Amino acid sequence: MRIALFVTCVNDTVFPDTGRAVVRLLERLGHEVVFPEAQTCCGQMHYNTGYRREAQRLAVSFVKTFSDADAVLVPSGSCAAMIRDNYPRLGETGSPLDREVAELAPRVYDLAELLVDALGVVDVGAYFPHTVTYHPTCHGLRVLGLGERPYTLLRAVRGLELRELDGATECCGFGGTFAMKNAEVSSAMGWDKARSVATTGAEVLCAVDNSCLMHIGGVLNRQRSGVRVMHLAEILASTEEEPARI
Amino acid sequence: MTGSRERILGRVRAALADVPRDERPDDVAVPRDYASAHTGDPIPTLVDRLEDYKAIVHRVATGELAEAIAETARRRSLARIVVPPDLPTEWTAATSASVVRDDGLAVDQLDAMDGVVTGCAVAVAETGTIVLDTGAAQGRRAISLIPDVHLCVVRADQVVNGVPEAVAQLDPHQPLTWISGPSATSDIELDRVEGVHGPRILEVLLTGE
Amino acid sequence: MSRTFVGMPDFPTAAAEATRDPQLRHNLREATHTIRDKRDSAVGELDDWAQLRAAGKAIKDRTLRHLDVYLEQLESAITAAGGTVHWAADADEANDIVTRLVRDTGEREVVKVKSMATQEIELNNALERAGINAYETDLAELIVQLGDDLPSHILVPAIHRNRAEIREIFLRTMAEWGVPAPENLSDHPEALAEAARVHLRRRFLDTKVAISGANFAVADTGTLVVLESEGNGRMCLTLPETLISVVGIEKIVPSWSDLDVFLQLLPRSSTGERMNPYTSTWTGPAEGDGPRNFHVVLLDNGRTDTLADEVGRQALRCIRCSACLNICPVYERTGGHAYGSVYPGPIGAILNPQLHGTSGPVDASLPYASSLCGACYEVCPVAIDIPEVLVHLREQVVSGSGHAMEKATMGAAGWLLNDGRRLGLAQRALGAARSMIPRRAPGPAAAWTDTRDLPEIPERSFRRWWRDRANGGEGGQP
Incomplete structure (x- = not known):
């Protein structure tokens, strides 16, 4: 196509x-x-x-x-x-x-x-030998209705261990200009989300939206949590021959 | 006052300028494909739901109602029981408590009562609700409100499955009281506790199965 | 005189302060998570929830699109049933009407059933000015009134208080208002509820005038409906001689049979119960049963302005269940006071600016009090698309004066983003300057960097990489 x-x-x-x-x-x-x-x-x-x-x-x-x-x-x-x-x-x-x-x-x-x-594909032939947790993001979850799709794709990745994220459906607090106009509330939400992510013990937080990942990742970095954030595409693109760096 | 009436209605009409002039209320379609009930097994469902909300349920054979009321009154140590004027006399025939027929008792007299016995109009199985409509064997609203223990007799043929069936059966021109368990509150940390201003104990005597 | 919301700071200021209060954060988190779980299981029991929600939305839309018809119908049905209908264009008029009606009875005390409409118009203060004491009887309202506090939730106005704080308020203040709290009062919810029962018992039995709102007003029968839990509603609706109900004009449902939808939607969305303990319905005064004098005050107070907005109108479908507050991640962290109104949370963020206009600082800030996550819309039992209305109200706010800096930024961004070539040039400039971006930014950007790191800016944009690859340049492999 x-x-x-x-x-x-x-x-x-x-x-x-x-x-x-x-x-x-x-x-x-x-x-x-x-x-x-x-x-x-x-x-x-x-x-x-x-x-x-x-x-x-x-x-x-x-x-x-x-x-x-x-x-x-x-x-x-x-x-x-x-x-x-x-x-x-x-x-x-x-x-x-x-x-x-x-x-x-x-x-x-x-x-x-x-x-x-x-494209009717679930197993994209990816290889990613890491523990991953997935944040569904509000638009992915409630507007697009992605449902199980991202989880299905991640579960088909060889070597990947998927960890469940507590309070997954709750907003990370980014919200575009909300992050600036109501910075304290936005970061309070971000810090709570980062805490849930850290609790999973996953090495990588995955989502389909880099804006949310920029926000949560900004908090995770500030907390020196060692958790890396990655877009779904980067995990699915990773192969044994050309593994994604984390 | 008339001025405000006209002013508000005028504002409403001005606000609705986008609604076509020939549109009638019924032109706004209301989909009614929701279920009339979510259970087909009303009696066990009613018992389950009443108990879930901390009502106490007794399943009583028709001939044993008087004894069941007497036993409940004894267990609760009810010395004085108020009843509606038309409560069947046989219901309270066995109790040793003093039974007072309500002939317009003052609130302080009602406040001196330990309990009340009434019938009901309808019971809704899936919500565990009993509806009183001040009709037969129910009396006025105050008598089932002020005493702390409410013994309510529900006949099996008064039980409907769901809310829509109850709404359809009831007459809105009677004052209605829908009761689902004893009084309760969730106002403290959203933790539900039973027993506030209304009767703190609701015992349901289910007969005629 | 009870406290009011007048003079509250704008949402970001009040919200920032609230997020720094660990006790408040803890109380709110516990309470909202508890009620969310309850609602989920109560709603999950009904496999036709989507159909009920669609019916609820449609019934309210039918009502609103023909509100004039239904108002007149309601008025004649109530009148025919022996009640008296009054019309109040605004809060002052409603307060005047109620004050006069109470004065006419010769009484100086009234008991109140929890009512959002009377909170909205600050009726208690108006009555107090006229020498009439109004006693709140709902447990949470009582806690707020005794604590000289402000409500912070639609259903549970004292949600920001935990049991220990409530115990302290009861011990400190009950004696001043009536029956004191027992000295050995514990902080168990059962004991606190018992203290409220004892405190209010005599008041219920003696007071001759009650004031209520209504959850629904049925146009074709003239029936009013009040849902409650504690029995305080039944006390107020049954024992006094005079009952005055203040009802917003949007509370109407067309027909008695429509209640089959709302008596399923409201309790499950609100307290997360299959049914609340008590629901009272009445159609005018009943012979030998309950109040002999019955008045209804129909309240506009900005509702017709809301009705006039074709997008914002949907806010008037609201049945005040609070599900949107309970699910809202912003409300969970700020509580209700930050919204500066008796209507907090997502519904407040769209209702207040429409009822009052967006000229004041608090109301102008409310449309931005949301990350637009959409959870409120998902749980709303009458499908109010709150994010849609928030964005619509933001348009109104920016079309007014002010926001000069933001308008300039948005204009510049719009210019830059309207042309792929311009964007490419800007990206090159950013890539070149990337080493100069500080970890902690000065000025407005500090709002971000105070708590979050900025991402590293790459040297080469995607656009440039794509072109380099097309030209067979370095790093061409994806």
Whole structure:
């Protein structure tokens, strides 16, 4: 399959390893990845902070960039949720944006959805000999409804031991601008989440959203916990020949 | 006062400018595909749920009701029992407690009673609820409220499975009291404890099975 | 005079302080986790919960879209049943009406059933100014009133207090109001409940006027419905001679039969019980049973402004169950006082700015008092999409004056992000400057770095790597 990668602005700028892992993984599975260079940002931060017009402009640009794609991979649960759940609220009913979003949104996937639903693969041939715990992230859990998909993918990874995370469904406290506007509450939530992660004894905390991982990882680092955070793509891209470093 | 009535109704209508003028309330569809009940086995369910909320249940053969009431009153040391005016006299025929028929007792007289015996209108199995509607053998609301021990007689044919069946049977023009166990509170650390202002003991006598 | 929320600081300030109070954090964590588990099991018992929720939402939408019809229907049904209906456009008018009705009875004391509407309008203070003492009878309300405290939860206003604190409040204050607490009072919940029973018993038996709210008002029959647990509600609704019920205009359900949905949704969402211990319904005064005089005050107080907002309107579906507070990770850490209103938590964050407008600092900060995690929407028994309304209200806040710095930043980010080439150039600049980013940042960024490390900024963005690879450049293999 020819898959258009919308890497997202945060991954592009701060977490390029995630994008590279996605490319490696999908090419290993025999698919073609394209990266339309006109892409920028889904507009989530603008939308969630109340800047609807700016978000609308970015939605228009996204739709224009990806309208021809067979499948769009968004390796960030919250950005995928922004496109699928909030873009339909941005265009007036019957407007060109409204129609184009309705047409494109069903072909927009998070990584776990792309693999399990569109490509029909659970065992991606990965090797990752480490203990891992998974944080489902709010958008992955409640908006996209990823359910068991990420766990199924992780359980199929050779060498990986999955540890259950206490209070997994609770928000980590990132919340975009919430992390700045209500910094104390945000970090109180982050510290509680980091404590649950540390209690599992896992070496790696995995999620489908680097924004949440940046937040929890920032706390884990500050606590010198030694727990490393990794996007699902990086674990699935890891093989015996080219193991991911942790 | 009339001014505010018109003002509020005017504001409501202005606020609803987006609602098409020809839309009628029933045009807003309400899906009613929820279940009418979640159990098909009402009596055991009722017993289970009543006990779960700390009511005490006795399953009593029809001919043995008077003795069961007498025994419960004895066990609870009830010296004075208030009953609604139309309570069947045979229900309290065996008790040695003094039985007072409510003919409009003052609250202080009610407060001097140790217990009350009533019937009920309906019982809801899956929520463990008994509904009093002030009808036959129930009396006015105050008599089942002030005494600390409530003995409630429920006939098996008064038990329905779920809430929707009870709502459908009851007459809203009667004052209704839905009772699920003894009074309780969760206001301290959300920890449920039984026994506050309402009767602290609810004993249910289930007959006619 | 009881304390009020007037003059509270904005949410971030009050919330920051609350998160630093370990006792409060502990009390809230214990309580919210307990009730979450109870709700989960009570809801899990019903395999048609989704259908009940859809029906509850639709019934409330039907009511709201035709509220004028139902208000008039309710008024005539109550009147036909022998009650008197009053209309109050705002808090002052409602307080005036209730004060006058109490004065007309010649009484100077009233007992109260827990009611959010009367908290909202600060009725107790208004009555006090008129020389009338209002006694709260719900245990949690009593704790708040005796402690001269503020409510912090819709269902359990004293949720921020643990048993030891409650014992101390009872010992210190009960004597001043009536029957004192026993000297050897323990902090067992049973003993505290017993102390409340003894303290209020005489009051229930003697007081001639009661004030209540209502969980539901049934338009086609004129029936009012109150759900409670302790029996204080039954006492107030049954023993006095006069009953005055203050009811928000959104409390209406169209028909008696609609209660089959709400009597399943509310207890399970609220206290996590299959059914609360007591539910009372009444339709006007009953012959020889209960209050002879019955008044209903229908309250607007900002509700019609909320109704006018097509997105925000859904907040009026709320049945005040508190499930959104109990599940909310923000509420769990801040408690209710930080929200500056009797309506705290996620529902408060969307209700207060709509009832009062967003011009005040507290109300303008509330739409941001959420990480938009969506847990509130998931548990809401009438499917209020709280995150959707929060974002909608944020739009209103930023469209007003202020937020100059943020608008400039968002504008610049929007400009930068609207063009892939511009973004690429900015990434290069960031990559080059990466060694200069301090571990602890100054200025506004300190909000992040005070408690969290920043990620390392990579030298090369994904975009540049992709291009390098296409050009067969170094590091081309993914």
